Amino acid sequence: MNTVIVFKHIVKEFYQKKKKVVALNDVSLEVQKGDIYGIIGYSGAGKSTLIRMVNGLENPTSGQIIVDGKDIQTLSTNEKILNKKKISMIFQHFNLLESKNVFDNVALPLKLRNESKEAIDRKVKEMLSFVGLEDKDKNYPNQLSGGQKQRVGIARALVTNPEILLCDEATSALDPKTTKSILKLLKRINEQFNITILLITHEMEVIRDLCNKVAVMENGQLSESGNVIQVFGQPKEQTTKDFVETVIPNNIPKDLLDFYQKNQQSYTLLRLKFLGENTASSLLYQLNKRFNHVESNIVFASVTELEGTTLGIFTIAFSANESIIQEIKAFIKEFNVIVEDVKI
Amino acid sequence: MNRISPDLIWQAMTETVYMVSVSLFIGTLLGLPLALFLVLTRPNGIKENKIVYFILNSIINIIRSLPFIILLVAIVPFTRLIVGKTYGTEAAIVPLIIYIAPFIARLVETSLLEVNPGIIELAKSFGAKPLQIVRHFLIPEALASIILTLTTATIGLIGATAMAGTVGGGGIGNLAISHGYQRFNTFVIILTVVILIIIVQLIQTLGSYLAKKIRHQ
Numbered sequence: 001m002n003t004v005i006v007f008k009h010i011v012k013e014f015y016q017k018k019k020k021v022v023a024l025n026d027v028s029l030e031v032q033k034g035d036i037y038g039i040i041g042y043s044g045a046g047k048s049t050l051i052r053m054v055n056g057l058e059n060p061t062s063g064q065i066i067v068d069g070k071d072i073q074t075l076s077t078n079e080k081i082l083n084k085k086k087i088s089m090i091f092q093h094f095n096l097l098e099s100k101n102v103f104d105n106v107a108l109p110l111k112l113r114n115e116s117k118e119a120i121d122r123k124v125k126e127m128l129s130f131v132g133l134e135d136k137d138k139n140y141p142n143q144l145s146g147g148q149k150q151r152v153g154i155a156r157a158l159v160t161n162p163e164i165l166l167c168d169e170a171t172s173a174l175d176p177k178t179t180k181s182i183l184k185l186l187k188r189i190n191e192q193f194n195i196t197i198l199l200i201t202h203e204m205e206v207i208r209d210l211c212n213k214v215a216v217m218e219n220g221q222l223s224e225s226g227n228v229i230q231v232f233g234q235p236k237e238q239t240t241k242d243f244v245e246t247v248i249p250n251n252i253p254k255d256l257l258d259f260y261q262k263n264q265q266s267y268t269l270l271r272l273k274f275l276g277e278n279t280a281s282s283l284l285y286q287l288n289k290r291f292n293h294v295e296s297n298i299v300f301a302s303v304t305e306l307e308g309t310t311l312g313i314f315t316i317a318f319s320a321n322e323s324i325i326q327e328i329k330a331f332i333k334e335f336n337v338i339v340e341d342v343k344i
Numbered sequence: 345m346n347r348i349s350p351d352l353i354w355q356a357m358t359e360t361v362y363m364v365s366v367s368l369f370i371g372t373l374l375g376l377p378l379a380l381f382l383v384l385t386r387p388n389g390i391k392e393n394k395i396v397y398f399i400l401n402s403i404i405n406i407i408r409s410l411p412f413i414i415l416l417v418a419i420v421p422f423t424r425l426i427v428g429k430t431y432g433t434e435a436a437i438v439p440l441i442i443y444i445a446p447f448i449a450r451l452v453e454t455s456l457l458e459v460n461p462g463i464i465e466l467a468k469s470f471g472a473k474p475l476q477i478v479r480h481f482l483i484p485e486a487l488a489s490i491i492l493t494l495t496t497a498t499i500g501l502i503g504a505t506a507m508a509g510t511v512g513g514g515g516i517g518n519l520a521i522s523h524g525y526q527r528f529n530t531f532v533i534i535l536t537v538v539i540l541i542i543i544v545q546l547i548q549t550l551g552s553y554l555a556k557k558i559r560h561q
Contacts, residue, residue: 055469084471095462099484099558108480109470140560 003066004164004196005031005054010063012049012220023049024060025220031213036190036197038207038228040243041217047200050217051166054198055087056080068163085113088157092169094149096141096156102128103137106156113160127155131185147178154185158193165189167199171206179203183210204247208232212307216240229306233273233338252300252315252344260299260317261344267317268325269299269342272332280312283335291328295319315342348523348532357539359433359514364501367440371501372494374441375448378404380478382449383456390464390474404446412443412504416511423511436505436513443504448497455489456482488558495551499544516540 012024023046031037039047052058053065056072064071072083088109096105103124110120128134131151141149150170157165167186171179187210190197201207207214207228215225216239223237232248235241245251252260252269260267274280280303288296300315318328332339382400385393410418416439423438424430459482467481483490506517516536524532 057465057468081471084469087469089466089469091462091466093460093462095460095466097463097481097485098560099487112470112472112476112480142560 006066008064037213038211045217046220086163088162089166274337356519371444374445378449379452431512436508451493488555
């Protein structure tokens, strides 16, 4: 696997009313070819500044950005333009030209490259049919829905055969159903054209449904990064936990919580996290068989699909003394399942 | 009631149309590039240049602070230099241009600044050069607004031509003063008012129609 984008110790400072603001504070990150890398964070975390450095819309105060093995800040003006040509971007508010119809919007980047009329015609039609808008070519942006506008944005981004696609909150202005269809389209782009995608979002659904890697950003720093499964399964920082909880609910329903709080002496709550459905059913079966004298109740369970496999989180209440609980924990660990205490 | 010959009215109308169209045309030729320079060189603009921006901005502000009637007489030597005379329709056109070009520049500047900043960012993400940004992004996106701006400028020009009589420029405004006001002829005054209202209405309707058409609404 080769690395296509590297951020090395990126710092970005700017002055607002004579006060120094540090937007990015020593950010390092690597994106491999074919990745769908998601950077998640609340607004103001600095993710928007970071993604804009890849295509030179922003420059760092210090640090390096290496795209395809080249430090983009050392490039000449012409090389910078060449670099931009293999990177496309889609935007939260689509940024379509209201004065041009769908066809001309998609054709725009090719026109800037002085491509022939025939080539433009062929490529634009091909891209419009790829995004499912072949019959809308004569329409103007104000006649399209949000989802259709983003499809035009995607067609315009793809028409130049980029190697990298930057997505700036591409689904944040869309309703949940449209978001899903756009995410599917992005996944198809990644698979079909082998385009590396770097995206920023504040929606964990986007990370869950689309990405294979994730970085969590907070106050201009990356607090956590890695494979989506790993970060979802074992979130370390509080912000990450908060984000994960928005898509994988982890709260025990109130009635149950009250009950177990009242009976703290007799029950111990354990949280089990595992990958793959088979592990789950087999473990629960073995657990009941081995500790058949222990009362066990499933208090809470969720199963989430990530990168084609499942992440299961079960909270189980065991009625047993401390030594038995330790035995149970050891037994669960033999199945390569993460087990942790739940404080109530 | 004192009648007025239709020929005189026709001549006044031709003079107004002549003055307005020539000064609008040349004023736009000067005003549009001025507006583009202002937008490009302004702080945080695509080609930021503090000195150029400061100079252009000051010149426009100075000219814009003069009432037209003052400008008209103040630049008489300059007018003579350009058209070789200080009296007549051509002599009125020179100050009209000087008056309207900065006005157009200021209004078009506003139109250009109204273009969604996301569009400029998009252009930069394509690696577009400044001229390409102007040609393929800024102007097409601002065109409807620029048309409305030029409509406003045209109407402003018609107002200014009323004072052109001071230097013998003629026109409808002059007719109202010389044949109406100074000869106590109410009919001529009412007639010129009606003509002016009709002309302004026509121009505004045309401008709004074109802008709407460009906006595809």
